[in-house]
Amino acid sequence: MKTAKIKTPLGIAFLEGDENGLRTIRISDEEGTDFPEISPILQPAAKQLKEYFSGERTEFDLKLNPQGTEFQKKVWLELQNIPFGSTTSYLELSRKIGDEKAIRAVAAANGKNPLWIIIPCHRVIGNDGSLTGYAGGLHRKKWLLDFENPPAQQSLF
Structure with a gap:
Protein backbone atom coordinates (compact mmCIF):
# COMPACT_ATOMS: atom_id res chain seq x y z
CA MET A 1 0.00 0.00 0.00
CA SER A 54 -7.54 25.17 -8.33
CA GLY A 55 -10.94 25.18 -10.06
CA GLU A 56 -9.72 23.27 -13.12
CA ARG A 57 -11.58 19.99 -12.46
CA THR A 58 -15.20 19.18 -11.66
CA GLU A 59 -15.09 15.39 -12.16
CA PHE A 60 -12.55 12.78 -11.16
CA ASP A 61 -11.29 10.01 -13.41
CA LEU A 62 -9.50 7.60 -11.09
CA LYS A 63 -9.41 3.90 -10.38
CA LEU A 64 -11.12 3.58 -6.99
CA ASN A 65 -10.97 0.72 -4.49
CA PRO A 66 -12.90 1.77 -1.38
CA GLN A 67 -13.32 -0.95 1.22
CA GLY A 68 -16.79 -1.49 2.66
CA THR A 69 -19.90 -3.60 2.66
CA GLU A 70 -21.90 -4.19 -0.51
CA PHE A 71 -24.54 -1.75 0.77
CA GLN A 72 -21.94 0.93 1.49
CA LYS A 73 -20.44 0.46 -1.97
CA LYS A 74 -23.92 0.82 -3.50
CA VAL A 75 -24.41 4.13 -1.68
CA TRP A 76 -20.90 5.34 -2.60
CA LEU A 77 -21.55 4.50 -6.25
CA GLU A 78 -24.75 6.55 -6.19
CA LEU A 79 -22.94 9.47 -4.54
CA GLN A 80 -20.71 9.67 -7.60
CA ASN A 81 -23.79 10.56 -9.68
CA ILE A 82 -24.34 13.85 -7.83
CA PRO A 83 -23.01 16.51 -10.21
CA PHE A 84 -20.50 19.16 -9.23
CA GLY A 85 -22.33 22.19 -7.84
CA SER A 86 -25.44 20.17 -6.94
CA THR A 87 -26.77 18.65 -3.75
CA THR A 88 -29.23 15.95 -2.84
CA SER A 89 -30.89 14.87 0.39
CA TYR A 90 -30.46 11.66 2.34
CA LEU A 91 -34.09 10.85 1.54
CA GLU A 92 -33.56 11.33 -2.20
CA LEU A 93 -30.39 9.25 -2.04
CA SER A 94 -32.35 6.49 -0.28
CA ARG A 95 -34.95 6.60 -3.04
CA LYS A 96 -32.28 6.36 -5.72
CA ILE A 97 -30.85 3.18 -4.23
CA GLY A 98 -34.36 1.75 -4.12
CA ASP A 99 -35.32 1.86 -0.44
CA GLU A 100 -36.78 5.06 0.97
CA LYS A 101 -36.88 3.50 4.45
CA ALA A 102 -33.12 2.95 4.44
CA ILE A 103 -32.44 6.62 5.12
CA ARG A 104 -30.50 5.98 8.36
CA ALA A 105 -28.43 3.23 6.75
CA VAL A 106 -27.73 5.51 3.78
CA ALA A 107 -26.65 8.29 6.14
CA ALA A 108 -24.37 5.85 8.00
CA ALA A 109 -22.83 4.61 4.73
CA ASN A 110 -22.34 8.22 3.65
CA GLY A 111 -20.48 8.88 6.91
CA LYS A 112 -18.18 5.89 6.30
CA ASN A 113 -17.14 7.09 2.83
CA PRO A 114 -13.36 6.57 2.70
CA LEU A 115 -12.75 8.75 -0.37
CA TRP A 116 -13.37 12.30 0.76
CA ILE A 117 -14.23 14.68 -2.12
CA ILE A 118 -13.72 12.10 -4.90
CA ILE A 119 -16.87 10.29 -3.74
CA PRO A 120 -18.74 13.53 -2.98
CA CYS A 121 -20.52 12.78 0.29
CA HIS A 122 -20.34 16.51 1.09
CA ARG A 123 -23.09 17.05 -1.52
CA VAL A 124 -25.69 15.31 0.67
CA ILE A 125 -27.71 17.64 2.89
CA GLY A 126 -30.77 17.41 5.12
CA ASN A 127 -34.27 17.34 3.61
CA ASP A 128 -34.77 20.89 4.87
CA GLY A 129 -31.57 22.10 3.18
CA SER A 130 -29.56 22.09 6.40
CA LEU A 131 -25.94 21.04 6.58
CA THR A 132 -25.88 17.78 8.46
CA GLY A 133 -22.97 15.79 9.83
CA TYR A 134 -19.77 15.49 7.87
CA ALA A 135 -16.79 13.37 8.89
CA GLY A 136 -14.42 16.16 7.84
CA GLY A 137 -16.30 18.72 9.93
CA LEU A 138 -19.21 20.97 8.99
CA HIS A 139 -16.84 23.88 8.30
CA ARG A 140 -15.23 21.81 5.53
CA LYS A 141 -18.60 20.72 4.14
CA LYS A 142 -19.74 24.35 3.96
CA TRP A 143 -16.47 25.36 2.33
CA LEU A 144 -16.77 22.61 -0.31
CA LEU A 145 -20.41 23.44 -1.12
CA ASP A 146 -19.59 27.16 -1.39
CA PHE A 147 -16.53 26.36 -3.52
CA GLU A 148 -18.57 24.21 -5.90
CA ASN A 149 -21.51 26.60 -6.07
CA PRO A 150 -20.37 30.09 -5.09
CA PRO A 151 -23.07 32.57 -4.10
CA ALA A 152 -24.05 34.90 -6.92
CA GLN A 153 -22.57 38.37 -6.83
CA GLN A 154 -25.02 40.76 -5.24
CA SER A 155 -25.87 43.83 -7.27
CA LEU A 156 -25.12 47.13 -5.62
CA PHE A 157 -27.90 48.85 -7.55
Whole structure:
Protein backbone atom coordinates (compact mmCIF):
# COMPACT_ATOMS: atom_id res chain seq x y z
CA MET A 1 0.00 0.00 0.00
CA LYS A 2 1.40 3.38 -1.03
CA THR A 3 0.73 6.61 0.86
CA ALA A 4 1.11 10.28 0.08
CA LYS A 5 0.06 13.59 1.49
CA ILE A 6 -0.82 16.80 -0.27
CA LYS A 7 -1.65 20.24 1.01
CA THR A 8 -5.19 21.45 0.30
CA PRO A 9 -7.10 24.60 1.31
CA LEU A 10 -8.85 22.45 3.93
CA GLY A 11 -5.82 20.81 5.49
CA ILE A 12 -3.48 17.98 4.63
CA ALA A 13 -5.02 15.16 2.57
CA PHE A 14 -3.56 11.71 3.20
CA LEU A 15 -3.93 9.36 0.23
CA GLU A 16 -3.61 5.59 0.31
CA GLY A 17 -3.83 3.12 -2.54
CA ASP A 18 -2.19 0.49 -4.65
CA GLU A 19 -2.40 -0.94 -8.16
CA ASN A 20 -6.04 -1.89 -7.44
CA GLY A 21 -6.98 1.75 -6.99
CA LEU A 22 -7.28 4.59 -4.53
CA ARG A 23 -8.46 3.21 -1.19
CA THR A 24 -8.71 6.15 1.20
CA ILE A 25 -8.35 9.90 1.50
CA ARG A 26 -8.32 11.40 4.98
CA ILE A 27 -8.13 15.06 5.88
CA SER A 28 -6.22 16.52 8.80
CA ASP A 29 -5.59 19.94 10.26
CA GLU A 30 -1.90 19.02 10.39
CA GLU A 31 0.40 21.66 8.96
CA GLY A 32 3.02 20.85 6.39
CA THR A 33 3.75 20.40 2.74
CA ASP A 34 3.48 17.61 0.18
CA PHE A 35 5.78 14.63 0.41
CA PRO A 36 8.68 15.32 -1.95
CA GLU A 37 8.07 12.07 -3.83
CA ILE A 38 4.61 10.78 -4.63
CA SER A 39 4.36 7.19 -5.84
CA PRO A 40 3.36 6.86 -9.49
CA ILE A 41 0.33 4.92 -8.26
CA LEU A 42 -0.95 7.97 -6.34
CA GLN A 43 0.22 10.71 -8.73
CA PRO A 44 -3.06 10.80 -10.71
CA ALA A 45 -5.09 11.26 -7.51
CA ALA A 46 -2.75 13.97 -6.20
CA LYS A 47 -2.81 15.76 -9.55
CA GLN A 48 -6.61 15.61 -9.88
CA LEU A 49 -7.17 16.83 -6.32
CA LYS A 50 -4.86 19.78 -6.96
CA GLU A 51 -6.80 20.51 -10.19
CA TYR A 52 -10.08 20.32 -8.27
CA PHE A 53 -8.90 22.83 -5.67
CA SER A 54 -7.54 25.17 -8.33
CA GLY A 55 -10.94 25.18 -10.06
CA GLU A 56 -9.72 23.27 -13.12
CA ARG A 57 -11.58 19.99 -12.46
CA THR A 58 -15.20 19.18 -11.66
CA GLU A 59 -15.09 15.39 -12.16
CA PHE A 60 -12.55 12.78 -11.16
CA ASP A 61 -11.29 10.01 -13.41
CA LEU A 62 -9.50 7.60 -11.09
CA LYS A 63 -9.41 3.90 -10.38
CA LEU A 64 -11.12 3.58 -6.99
CA ASN A 65 -10.97 0.72 -4.49
CA PRO A 66 -12.90 1.77 -1.38
CA GLN A 67 -13.32 -0.95 1.22
CA GLY A 68 -16.79 -1.49 2.66
CA THR A 69 -19.90 -3.60 2.66
CA GLU A 70 -21.90 -4.19 -0.51
CA PHE A 71 -24.54 -1.75 0.77
CA GLN A 72 -21.94 0.93 1.49
CA LYS A 73 -20.44 0.46 -1.97
CA LYS A 74 -23.92 0.82 -3.50
CA VAL A 75 -24.41 4.13 -1.68
CA TRP A 76 -20.90 5.34 -2.60
CA LEU A 77 -21.55 4.50 -6.25
CA GLU A 78 -24.75 6.55 -6.19
CA LEU A 79 -22.94 9.47 -4.54
CA GLN A 80 -20.71 9.67 -7.60
CA ASN A 81 -23.79 10.56 -9.68
CA ILE A 82 -24.34 13.85 -7.83
CA PRO A 83 -23.01 16.51 -10.21
CA PHE A 84 -20.50 19.16 -9.23
CA GLY A 85 -22.33 22.19 -7.84
CA SER A 86 -25.44 20.17 -6.94
CA THR A 87 -26.77 18.65 -3.75
CA THR A 88 -29.23 15.95 -2.84
CA SER A 89 -30.89 14.87 0.39
CA TYR A 90 -30.46 11.66 2.34
CA LEU A 91 -34.09 10.85 1.54
CA GLU A 92 -33.56 11.33 -2.20
CA LEU A 93 -30.39 9.25 -2.04
CA SER A 94 -32.35 6.49 -0.28
CA ARG A 95 -34.95 6.60 -3.04
CA LYS A 96 -32.28 6.36 -5.72
CA ILE A 97 -30.85 3.18 -4.23
CA GLY A 98 -34.36 1.75 -4.12
CA ASP A 99 -35.32 1.86 -0.44
CA GLU A 100 -36.78 5.06 0.97
CA LYS A 101 -36.88 3.50 4.45
CA ALA A 102 -33.12 2.95 4.44
CA ILE A 103 -32.44 6.62 5.12
CA ARG A 104 -30.50 5.98 8.36
CA ALA A 105 -28.43 3.23 6.75
CA VAL A 106 -27.73 5.51 3.78
CA ALA A 107 -26.65 8.29 6.14
CA ALA A 108 -24.37 5.85 8.00
CA ALA A 109 -22.83 4.61 4.73
CA ASN A 110 -22.34 8.22 3.65
CA GLY A 111 -20.48 8.88 6.91
CA LYS A 112 -18.18 5.89 6.30
CA ASN A 113 -17.14 7.09 2.83
CA PRO A 114 -13.36 6.57 2.70
CA LEU A 115 -12.75 8.75 -0.37
CA TRP A 116 -13.37 12.30 0.76
CA ILE A 117 -14.23 14.68 -2.12
CA ILE A 118 -13.72 12.10 -4.90
CA ILE A 119 -16.87 10.29 -3.74
CA PRO A 120 -18.74 13.53 -2.98
CA CYS A 121 -20.52 12.78 0.29
CA HIS A 122 -20.34 16.51 1.09
CA ARG A 123 -23.09 17.05 -1.52
CA VAL A 124 -25.69 15.31 0.67
CA ILE A 125 -27.71 17.64 2.89
CA GLY A 126 -30.77 17.41 5.12
CA ASN A 127 -34.27 17.34 3.61
CA ASP A 128 -34.77 20.89 4.87
CA GLY A 129 -31.57 22.10 3.18
CA SER A 130 -29.56 22.09 6.40
CA LEU A 131 -25.94 21.04 6.58
CA THR A 132 -25.88 17.78 8.46
CA GLY A 133 -22.97 15.79 9.83
CA TYR A 134 -19.77 15.49 7.87
CA ALA A 135 -16.79 13.37 8.89
CA GLY A 136 -14.42 16.16 7.84
CA GLY A 137 -16.30 18.72 9.93
CA LEU A 138 -19.21 20.97 8.99
CA HIS A 139 -16.84 23.88 8.30
CA ARG A 140 -15.23 21.81 5.53
CA LYS A 141 -18.60 20.72 4.14
CA LYS A 142 -19.74 24.35 3.96
CA TRP A 143 -16.47 25.36 2.33
CA LEU A 144 -16.77 22.61 -0.31
CA LEU A 145 -20.41 23.44 -1.12
CA ASP A 146 -19.59 27.16 -1.39
CA PHE A 147 -16.53 26.36 -3.52
CA GLU A 148 -18.57 24.21 -5.90
CA ASN A 149 -21.51 26.60 -6.07
CA PRO A 150 -20.37 30.09 -5.09
CA PRO A 151 -23.07 32.57 -4.10
CA ALA A 152 -24.05 34.90 -6.92
CA GLN A 153 -22.57 38.37 -6.83
CA GLN A 154 -25.02 40.76 -5.24
CA SER A 155 -25.87 43.83 -7.27
CA LEU A 156 -25.12 47.13 -5.62
CA PHE A 157 -27.90 48.85 -7.55
